[in-house]
Amino acid sequence: MKSPNKQQQIQKTTKSKVTGDNIFKILTTIIATSALIILLITGYTLVKGSIPVVQNFGVNFFFGQQWNPVEGREIYGILPYILGTLTTSGVALLIGVPLSLGIAIFLVEMAPKSLRVPISYIIELLAAVPSVIYGLWGLRVLRGWMVTYIETPLSKYLGWIPIFSGNPQGLDIFTAGVILAIMIIPTIASLSKEVLTAVPNSIREGAYSIGATKWEVTKRWVLSYGKSGIFAAIILGLGRAIGETMAVTMLIGNATGPSAMPTSLFQSGQTMASLIANGFTEATAGSLKYSTYLGVGLTLLIMSLVINVGAHLIMTRVFKVKGGAIEQ
Amino acid sequence: MTTTTTTITQEEQNNKHVTNDQTQQEIDQTAKMQAINVNVWFGQKHVLKSVNLTVKPNTVTAIIGPSGCGKSTFLRCFNRMHELAPNAKMTGKILLDCEDIYERKIDPVQIRRRVGMVFQKPNPFPTMSIYDNVAAGLKLTGTKNGKHLDDIVKRSLEQATLWDEVHEDLKKPGTSISGGQQQRLCIARAIALQPEVILMDEPCSALDPIATAKIEKLIIELKRNYAVVIVTHNMQQASRISDYTAFMYMGELIEFGETRQLFENPKVKLTENYITGAFG
Numbered sequence: 001m002k003s004p005n006k007q008q009q010i011q012k013t014t015k016s017k018v019t020g021d022n023i024f025k026i027l028t029t030i031i032a033t034s035a036l037i038i039l040l041i042t043g044y045t046l047v048k049g050s051i052p053v054v055q056n057f058g059v060n061f062f063f064g065q066q067w068n069p070v071e072g073r074e075i076y077g078i079l080p081y082i083l084g085t086l087t088t089s090g091v092a093l094l095i096g097v098p099l100s101l102g103i104a105i106f107l108v109e110m111a112p113k114s115l116r117v118p119i120s121y122i123i124e125l126l127a128a129v130p131s132v133i134y135g136l137w138g139l140r141v142l143r144g145w146m147v148t149y150i151e152t153p154l155s156k157y158l159g160w161i162p163i164f165s166g167n168p169q170g171l172d173i174f175t176a177g178v179i180l181a182i183m184i185i186p187t188i189a190s191l192s193k194e195v196l197t198a199v200p201n202s203i204r205e206g207a208y209s210i211g212a213t214k215w216e217v218t219k220r221w222v223l224s225y226g227k228s229g230i231f232a233a234i235i236l237g238l239g240r241a242i243g244e245t246m247a248v249t250m251l252i253g254n255a256t257g258p259s260a261m262p263t264s265l266f267q268s269g270q271t272m273a274s275l276i277a278n279g280f281t282e283a284t285a286g287s288l289k290y291s292t293y294l295g296v297g298l299t300l301l302i303m304s305l306v307i308n309v310g311a312h313l314i315m316t317r318v319f320k321v322k323g324g325a326i327e328q
Numbered sequence: 329m330t331t332t333t334t335t336i337t338q339e340e341q342n343n344k345h346v347t348n349d350q351t352q353q354e355i356d357q358t359a360k361m362q363a364i365n366v367n368v369w370f371g372q373k374h375v376l377k378s379v380n381l382t383v384k385p386n387t388v389t390a391i392i393g394p395s396g397c398g399k400s401t402f403l404r405c406f407n408r409m410h411e412l413a414p415n416a417k418m419t420g421k422i423l424l425d426c427e428d429i430y431e432r433k434i435d436p437v438q439i440r441r442r443v444g445m446v447f448q449k450p451n452p453f454p455t456m457s458i459y460d461n462v463a464a465g466l467k468l469t470g471t472k473n474g475k476h477l478d479d480i481v482k483r484s485l486e487q488a489t490l491w492d493e494v495h496e497d498l499k500k501p502g503t504s505i506s507g508g509q510q511q512r513l514c515i516a517r518a519i520a521l522q523p524e525v526i527l528m529d530e531p532c533s534a535l536d537p538i539a540t541a542k543i544e545k546l547i548i549e550l551k552r553n554y555a556v557v558i559v560t561h562n563m564q565q566a567s568r569i570s571d572y573t574a575f576m577y578m579g580e581l582i583e584f585g586e587t588r589q590l591f592e593n594p595k596v597k598l599t600e601n602y603i604t605g606a607f608g
């Protein structure tokens with residue numbers, strides 16, 4: 001007899017709470033749904049717009065290398081730009097991730113407070129610099145440095161390796177990758193810094209108390225604890241690198257056709273984003289070329305989504321399902 | 329005029345300290361650890377003032393005193409943990425087997441292996457399994473997975489009276505067990521390195537009475553193999569488990585002696601006031 005009464009009471013209290021929660025729930029649902037709707041509309045526009053080009057070329061649209069806009073003999077294959085995007089982003093991660101992690105580790109684990117605060121601030125400031133400014137700096141300064149100090153020596157001594165072959169001009173995949181690396185460092189470094197700062201000090205102390213050195217504490221405890229957060233930071237950086245347009249367009253050399261295939265780092269290339277930026281406004285609406293750009297846009301969108309969803313899956317499956325227990 | 333008087337008093341006090349130190353500065357050959365004339369500053373703040381203490385082998389030494397009097401700071405001098413605070417400065421000596429652990433040639437990492445520590449809040453490593461929590465210290469020195477490591481992990485968990493409760497869940501995260509179990513896991517983690525001394529900073533303050541009773545029993549067991557130094561706020565606890573007790577107040581060691589004597593017949597008025605609860 002007693003328990004139903006109690007249950008009713010509990011239900012009552014939860015009910016009144018739920019109404020409060022409901023307003024919040026409805027609001028968040030509306031916002032989340034509208035974000036999804038915008039994404040769906042964009043997707044729909046891109047899919048619809050790219051149907052002609054896919055119908056025309058089939059899989060060759062994705063796997064072809066030719067680029068011929070001459071009317072009547074038009075042929076569009078976008079493989080070089082897909083690969084260009086992947087290569088420049090890959091270079092950006094290879095250079096940017098170690099540097100960013102180094103910065104984050106230095107700031108959190110080593111630097112005295114008097115250095116930590118100003119350096120963190122400067123790094124966050126770098127994230128606010130418009131990408132066209134990075135492009136200008138890249139053209140005026142970085143390009144010269146790259147040619148003189150990096151590309152020329154590399155091609156001289158390691159030119160027999162295909163990726164270092166060719167005659168470096170500075171407007172190439174490597175330079176674009178380096179500018180991307182510089183652009184994603186603020187993102188990855190400042191997020192990783194937050195992640196490392198959130199590692200409880202009690203963990204560090206526990207590790208020190210069993211005779212770990214500073215480096216061991218950082219490597220085996222701090223980084224291991226922050227693993228999933230750092231992974232998320234890297235994915236955000238990757239997202240930025242894949243979609244970045246302006247600075248890349250200014251530095252990558254904007255090749256088209258088979259010559260845009262990223263066979264060497266010291267070669268002009270093209271990413272999907274830079275391709276669209278370069279040509280979309282000149283294409284007449286309804287033309288096959290116009291449809292091509294929408295198809296490239298769709299491919300870029302899908303690539304970004306796949307990376308994000310994939311990252312999400314890795315986060316939940318790999319990092320969380322094990323309940324945080326990571327075998328060493 | 330006033331200033332002069334103060335200076336003189338200060339000097340007198342300093343003199344008093346010096347004589348005091350000299351009488352106590354002799355190295356006690358029977359001590360496992362000995363603090364000689366230890367001073368600690370955090371920035372400008374003088375937190376420990378000429379503290380002397382001996383820790384005998386196979387005993388439990390309790391450190392009591394009001395909050396903020398420097399108990400934790402003092403304890404952390406015994407395994408050089410206080411060095412991790414960026415603004416900490418220390419003078420004086422801490423001897424382990426009559427050898428100063430602050431000598432230049434000595435690596436703090438080695439000291440921390442010989443002098444283990446258990447913290448106020450249980451802090452098992454959340455990214456590691458129960459097994460790896462215990463094995464982590466040995467893995468640092470290159471012990472590989474295998475029977476030998478399994479044995480040490482088992483023995484350490486047994487000594488920490490935790491084995492029966494977790495032996496089926498060794499792969500689960502170290503944070504997946506109760507607070508009291510976590511604290512015993514931390515003790516096992518310290519024991520696994522076979523230290524000579526175990527320092528404990530209020531190891532029961534985050535635990536319920538049952539878990540506390542278990543740990544107290546365990547501490548008395550530990551004394552068979554180790555010297556234990558424990559900071560506690562709980563005077564009953566100090567009198568239950570310790571052989572020697574040190575009473576600290578405002579960064580000074582006021583009285584040190586056998587626990588029984590200190591509680592039943594304190595020599596200093598301040599100690600008496602504290603243990604009778606006249607202030608705190």
Ligand SMILES: Nc1ncnc2c1ncn2[C@@H]1O[C@H](COP(=O)(O)OP(=O)(O)OP(=O)(O)O)[C@@H](O)[C@H]1O
Nearest residue numbers: 370373375394395396397398399400401402413415
């Ligand atoms: N890292 C630090 N930086 C600056 N001051 C500190 C630091 N750690 C401790 N102190 C100061 O040193 C004094 C002694 O602190 P300590 O933690 O040793 O006290 P305690 O006796 O352990 O107190 P409680 O019983 O509350 O734990 C306090 O006044 C404290 O504010």
Ligand SMILES: [Mg+2]
Nearest residue numbers: 399400401529
């Ligand atoms: Mg304390």
